[in-house]
Amino acid sequence: MLNFEEELKKFQPSLEVEEAEESIYNHGLTDMTDILVEMMKERNSSSH
Amino acid sequence: MECFNCGALLTGKDFCEKCGVDVKIYKKIIKTSNTFYNEGLERASVRDLSGAVNSLKKSLELNKLNIDARNLLGLVYFEMGETVSALSEWVISKNCRSGNNEAGHYLSEVQSNASMLDTINQTIKKYNQALQYCKQDSRDLAAIQLKKVLSLNPKMVKGHQLLALLYIQEGKYDQAKKSLANAAKIDKNNTITLRYMREVEKQLKEQNPKKKKNDDLISYQSGNDTIIMPANFKDNTAGQTIINIIIGIALGVAIMVFLMLPNINQKAKSDANEALKAANDTISTKEQSIASLENKVEDLTKELETIKGDSKEAEAKLSSYENLLGAYSAFSSEDIDGAGDSLAKVKEEDLSGAAKGIYSDISGKVNEKYLATMYQEGYSAYTKGSWQEAIDKLSKVVEIEEDYQNGNAVYYLAQSYRRTEELEKAFAYYQIVVNTHPGTERARVAQSFINSNPNLVKPQDGGDAGENGENQEGQDNGQTPENPGENR
Numbered sequence A: 001m002l003n004f005e006e007e008l009k010k011f012q013p014s015l016e017v018e019e020a021e022e023s024i025y026n027h028g029l030t031d032m033t034d035i036l037v038e039m040m041k042e043r044n045s046s047s048h
Numbered sequence B: 001m002e003c004f005n006c007g008a009l010l011t012g013k014d015f016c017e018k019c020g021v022d023v024k025i026y027k028k029i030i031k032t033s034n035t036f037y038n039e040g041l042e043r044a045s046v047r048d049l050s051g052a053v054n055s056l057k058k059s060l061e062l063n064k065l066n067i068d069a070r071n072l073l074g075l076v077y078f079e080m081g082e083t084v085s086a087l088s089e090w091v092i093s094k095n096c097r098s099g100n101n102e103a104g105h106y107l108s109e110v111q112s113n114a115s116m117l118d119t120i121n122q123t124i125k126k127y128n129q130a131l132q133y134c135k136q137d138s139r140d141l142a143a144i145q146l147k148k149v150l151s152l153n154p155k156m157v158k159g160h161q162l163l164a165l166l167y168i169q170e171g172k173y174d175q176a177k178k179s180l181a182n183a184a185k186i187d188k189n190n191t192i193t194l195r196y197m198r199e200v201e202k203q204l205k206e207q208n209p210k211k212k213k214n215d216d217l218i219s220y221q222s223g224n225d226t227i228i229m230p231a232n233f234k235d236n237t238a239g240q241t242i243i244n245i246i247i248g249i250a251l252g253v254a255i256m257v258f259l260m261l262p263n264i265n266q267k268a269k270s271d272a273n274e275a276l277k278a279a280n281d282t283i284s285t286k287e288q289s290i291a292s293l294e295n296k297v298e299d300l301t302k303e304l305e306t307i308k309g310d311s312k313e314a315e316a317k318l319s320s321y322e323n324l325l326g327a328y329s330a331f332s333s334e335d336i337d338g339a340g341d342s343l344a345k346v347k348e349e350d351l352s353g354a355a356k357g358i359y360s361d362i363s364g365k366v367n368e369k370y371l372a373t374m375y376q377e378g379y380s381a382y383t384k385g386s387w388q389e390a391i392d393k394l395s396k397v398v399e400i401e402e403d404y405q406n407g408n409a410v411y412y413l414a415q416s417y418r419r420t421e422e423l424e425k426a427f428a429y430y431q432i433v434v435n436t437h438p439g440t441e442r443a444r445v446a447q448s449f450i451n452s453n454p455n456l457v458k459p460q461d462g463g464d465a466g467e468n469g470e471n472q473e474g475q476d477n478g479q480t481p482e483n484p485g486e487n488r
Helices: A004-010 A017-025 A032-047 B024-045 B049-062 B067-079 B083-096 B102-112 B114-135 B139-152 B157-170 B173-186 B191-207 B238-332 B336-345 B353-384 B387-400 B404-419 B423-436 B441-452 B470-476
Strands: B217-222 B225-230
Touching (some): A017 B083, A032 B049, B024 B049, B024 B067, B049 B067, B067 B083, B083 B114, B102 B114, B114 B139, B114 B157, B139 B157, B157 B191, B173 B191, B336 B353, B336 B387, B353 B387, B404 B423, B404 B441
16 A cells, blocks of 8 residues: 555655746766776776 | 767778777677667557667667667657757767758747747646656646646657556546557557556456357457457448438438427427418408598588588679679669669678668669669560460569559469469469469459369368359450559
């Protein structure tokens, strides 16, 4: 049997149009390539 | 593919030929990102939108600059009713690559339609409100609100799912199943949908334990729907269709005959009765008018007759006055005959008082001369044997004064008539002589004539017979009983 309260918690409010800008700013844009570049930079700096 | 360090185009080697950086791992990351994009695309094409979202997110976690993956993610969000998320992805995509990017087209499509954007915003607000109602345990209000949301945006998967959850909570599993089916049409493999559906079917099975399979029914699965139909069910053949049409027409005609026609007839009758009443009213009105007009005609006819009578009377009066004037004029010029003739035509009753005085005055004078003249002329004609002239003259005299010259005028008139063989008239005048001058010679002669013509005798009071008229013949010849000149 489903737990209504628990299931309800899984439903999050939809973003309204006014909140779109904030959503974009808060969007996590770090990808694996960024991490790779970061790691390579760290390796190069530690080797020097 | 470009080098992440210097931006130079990479070749098939594991390092950048320009800057020498090792790109082996980078290449693998990019390939993996593309693999996830392909997977997302395949999932989206079979409406596994949740799976597509997961694949595309993984693709973007590996390579945020995978523009196709980001644009497709936006499209999938848009299809699921997550419009703001879709817009966010497209905006980011547009910022990553401004030129040759479909995201620009999508954004302009949405932004150009202000009403659609407004509707989307309203839908989102209502959904959030419904979610708030749910959290406040106002499930009825939430259900109403969600129905509004889904009528505005039927593709909102979250809305269908939340509504289904509410139905499940209320124990309305059939309705919950419908909502979940609607959600599944948009997003087939959504884990929430599938989980709720499983729960719903479980509950439905508990509520409706399996019935004995009816041999007359055939059931089969069509997608998510279970179709149950009679085993001996057949589609209508063309013949059956025609028979059904004929039966339908017959029923229609029967309804027409039994239900509508009586009303139509009744209405027609009532209309005809009303028309008849109106016509009768019109006829009675016309008859009254005709009677009135006939009365008027009658009155006018009477009036006309009266006027005509008056006119004749006036003409008669006028004639009398004219004759009176003519008599006066003739009398003034000593034309006694003319005056007498004119006076004879005057009717005294047509004259007024003054005119009557004039009439009596003139007639007195005229008659005296006129009678003398007429008598003289008449007698002269009589003696000459001009019987007809004598009759004409003496008739005028007798007409005015019957007893003129002591009855001589009437006597000679009778004699003249006897000569002209007008015995009846002669008899009448002889009778006057006998009656007015009994005992005279003339009366004796008259009596003898009467006696000699017994077929003309009329009953008389005290009339005696006397001698016959033959003796009188001799006396008449050359002898007059009295001299007319002497009487003058």
